[in-house]
Amino acid sequence: MAHRQFDLVTLGTGAALPARGRHPSAQLLIIHGEHYLIDCGEGTQERLREAGVGFNRIKHVFISHLHGDHYLGLMGLISSMHLMGRAQPLHVHGPAELKPIIDLQLRASQTYLRYHLQFHALLPESGTVAWSDSRARITVLALRHRIPCTGFVFEETEAPRHLRKEKVHVIPEHARAAVKSGADLPMPDGSIVPNSELTVAPAPVRRYAYCSDTAYAPELLPHIRGVDLLYHEATFTEQLAKRAKETMHSTAQEAALLAREAGVRRLLLGHFSSRYKSSDLLLAEAQAVFPHTEASEDGRTYSIPELTIVQN
Amino acid sequence: MAHRQFDLVTLGTGAALPARGRHPSAQLLIIHGEHYLIDCGEGTQERLREAGVGFNRIKHVFISHLHGDHYLGLMGLISSMHLMGRAQPLHVHGPAELKPIIDLQLRASQTYLRYHLQFHALLPESGTVAWSDSRARITVLALRHRIPCTGFVFEETEAPRHLRKEKVHVIPEHARAAVKSGADLPMPDGSIVPNSELTVAPAPVRRYAYCSDTAYAPELLPHIRGVDLLYHEATFTEQLAKRAKETMHSTAQEAALLAREAGVRRLLLGHFSSRYKSSDLLLAEAQAVFPHTEASEDGRTYSIPELTIVQN
Numbered sequence: 208m209a210h211r212q213f214d215l216v217t218l219g220t221g222a223a224l225p226a227r228g229r230h231p232s233a234q235l236l237i238i239h240g241e242h243y244l245i246d247c248g249e250g251t252q253e254r255l256r257e258a259g260v261g262f263n264r265i266k267h268v269f270i271s272h273l274h275g276d277h278y279l280g281l282m283g284l285i286s287s288m289h290l291m292g293r294a295q296p297l298h299v300h301g302p303a304e305l306k307p308i309i310d311l312q313l314r315a316s317q318t319y320l321r322y323h324l325q326f327h328a329l330l331p332e333s334g335t336v337a338w339s340d341s342r343a344r345i346t347v348l349a350l351r352h353r354i355p356c357t358g359f360v361f362e363e364t365e366a367p368r369h370l371r372k373e374k375v376h377v378i379p380e381h382a383r384a385a386v387k388s389g390a391d392l393p394m395p396d397g398s399i400v401p402n403s404e405l406t407v408a409p410a411p412v413r414r415y416a417y418c419s420d421t422a423y424a425p426e427l428l429p430h431i432r433g434v435d436l437l438y439h440e441a442t443f444t445e446q447l448a449k450r451a452k453e454t455m456h457s458t459a460q461e462a463a464l465l466a467r468e469a470g471v472r473r474l475l476l477g478h479f480s481s482r483y484k485s486s487d488l489l490l491a492e493a494q495a496v497f498p499h500t501e502a503s504e505d506g507r508t509y510s511i512p513e514l515t516i517v518q519n
Numbered sequence: 520m521a522h523r524q525f526d527l528v529t530l531g532t533g534a535a536l537p538a539r540g541r542h543p544s545a546q547l548l549i550i551h552g553e554h555y556l557i558d559c560g561e562g563t564q565e566r567l568r569e570a571g572v573g574f575n576r577i578k579h580v581f582i583s584h585l586h587g588d589h590y591l592g593l594m595g596l597i598s599s600m601h602l603m604g605r606a607q608p609l610h611v612h613g614p615a616e617l618k619p620i621i622d623l624q625l626r627a628s629q630t631y632l633r634y635h636l637q638f639h640a641l642l643p644e645s646g647t648v649a650w651s652d653s654r655a656r657i658t659v660l661a662l663r664h665r666i667p668c669t670g671f672v673f674e675e676t677e678a679p680r681h682l683r684k685e686k687v688h689v690i691p692e693h694a695r696a697a698v699k700s701g702a703d704l705p706m707p708d709g710s711i712v713p714n715s716e717l718t719v720a721p722a723p724v725r726r727y728a729y730c731s732d733t734a735y736a737p738e739l740l741p742h743i744r745g746v747d748l749l750y751h752e753a754t755f756t757e758q759l760a761k762r763a764k765e766t767m768h769s770t771a772q773e774a775a776l777l778a779r780e781a782g783v784r785r786l787l788l789g790h791f792s793s794r795y796k797s798s799d800l801l802l803a804e805a806q807a808v809f810p811h812t813e814a815s816e817d818g819r820t821y822s823i824p825e826l827t828i829v830q831n
Contacts, residue, residue: 223598223599224599224603225564225565226568249564249595250561250565252537252561253537253562256538273628275594275595275624275628276595279561279591279594279595279598282591283543283561283587283588283591286587287535287536290535290536305627307623308620308623308624311619312620315585315614315666316587316666317666353629354627354629
């Protein structure tokens with residue numbers, strides 16, 4: 208079985224004011240070799256270079272909202288892709304207002320892109336499908352923030368069913384693809400072997416949810432239930448719960464509450480206010496509620512391993 | 520005599536594609552304590568932090584043109600100044616098209632700046648005064664580039680005349696300011712002591728010229744003649760002279776020719792194409808024409824010392 212990669216690289220884990228080695232929001236999600244960029248704060252192209260990621264690997268950029276720390280690196284990236292001779296299309300998914308911002312700046316610099324930039328305006332309604340391809344399906348989460356803001360759920364496509372080792376010899380070569388996709392097998396004598404006797408189910412599909420920036424939003428629960436990894440903003444500690452409410456951000460404890468209610472496997476915190484010298488306190492507050500919590504760091508990779516199917 | 524600082528800090532010395540430790544264009548010029556930011560490529564706020572410069576020191580930003588590597592860091596800086604509670608006005612001088620770009624992005628993020636952002640549209644005509652205050656006068660240079668592009672000449676205001684040591688005792692306290700500014704001294708007996716007997720001229724005013732991005736532009740000569748420091752782009756070596764012409768950039772040799780013709784004191788090269796692993800060849804080509812040439816590096820400071828007046 209080919210390795211089906213599902214890796215998250217957190218390129219920028221800081222909040223609005225970059226500080227202490229944390230850059231503004233940007234993440235790279237790699238699903239089966241396809242590279243999806245999530246948010247693109249100022250300097251993201253430099254972070255990508257540091258991570259050794261060629262810009263041409265990126266086919267899709269998803270922008271959550273138009274606060275500067277989530278998108279101000281996009282024009283530079285678009286421009287660098289142009290200067291480096293990119294030919295393949297780039298898909299940019301973001302709030303409708305992002306389109307005129309890009310267009311105005313391309314006009315001002317008299318840049319006529321060598322490649323096609325396909326813009327997709329995001330509908331800020333939870334569950335709406337933003338994009339779907341052979342590797343993944345991306346749906347939208349309507350977050351609670353001061354301006355329209357969307358999160359995303361990335362779900363890999365299901366792998367084919369596995370042939371049972373002891374039955375492989377009875378399945379003719381030409382029928383294997385159909386059987387792997389779930390079909391029963393008609394035999395030469397006219398009988399039918401049910402698929403369940405020939406195959407076992409593939410590993411469960413993996414899902415990653417991105418929630419930044421948002422106040423505590425329990426209405427997201429049905430959309431993020433049981434995800435393998437939840438990235439949730441944790442701008443403040445409980446001591447600043449009032450400030451979190453005013454600015455429509457979350458405390459680390461609120462992020463953990465949502466993770467616990469949603470029954471996710473792992474929680475990854477980020478978007479820490481620059482006032483915190485370290486993430487220790489934020490992490491401790493969250494772990495008290497939901498132990499499977501980590502504090503994200505710039506440049507780190509978080510892999511979601513595929514469950515191994517044990518054939519009986 | 521108080522120290523009259525005239526320092527240039529080159530924050531970013533690379534061309535359009537940041538690479539090899541060179542960031543996009545940005546410079547900080549400090550004249551008598553006043554901080555002027557010249558161009559503001561992506562990541563400039565991070566460069567300022569690395570240089571230990573508080574954002575509130577900056578009152579003026581001058582943007583040469585609207586290619587991304589010269590201005591894409593501006594929105595992030597404007598936004599960070601806002602988040603950090605800036606109260607004093609910020610003056611932004613740039614092409615007229617920059618104003619709607621700023622406004623559109625402030626609207627999209629629903630940001631209502633706490634401070635006054637005063638925009639000044641630059642007239643791209645050499646010799647036009649862009650700004651004048653008690654420390655300096657800034658005039659415009661019309662550069663030759665693919666889109667409207669201006670350079671700048673920064674000229675410090677003249678210092679007061681120096682009192683001759685041996686004459687200080689004859690000048691009453693209340694008359695000193697007038698004498699320092701050039702007035703003759705009326706004596707109690709009705710006679711007049713001419714100013715030239717009481718004072719010596721102050722150090723000559725210092726001037727810095729910024730020329731990036733531009734093709735070789737000899738029409739600039741009358742405007743940059745004899746400047747103390749000329750920063751001139753040197754995107755290519757002579758081997759790529761054709762490419763320089765096509766893209767309306769300069770070779771290092773052309774920068775040196777202009778410096779020699781203008782009789783400047785020192786030439787500082789920058790805006791090196793990312794194809795060059797080192798600036799050695801660019802520097803050598805320029806020094807062959809104009810020996811007082813240096814290759815700029817990110818984060819370095821270039822001081823223009825005030826000439827000491829030797830009293831005879």
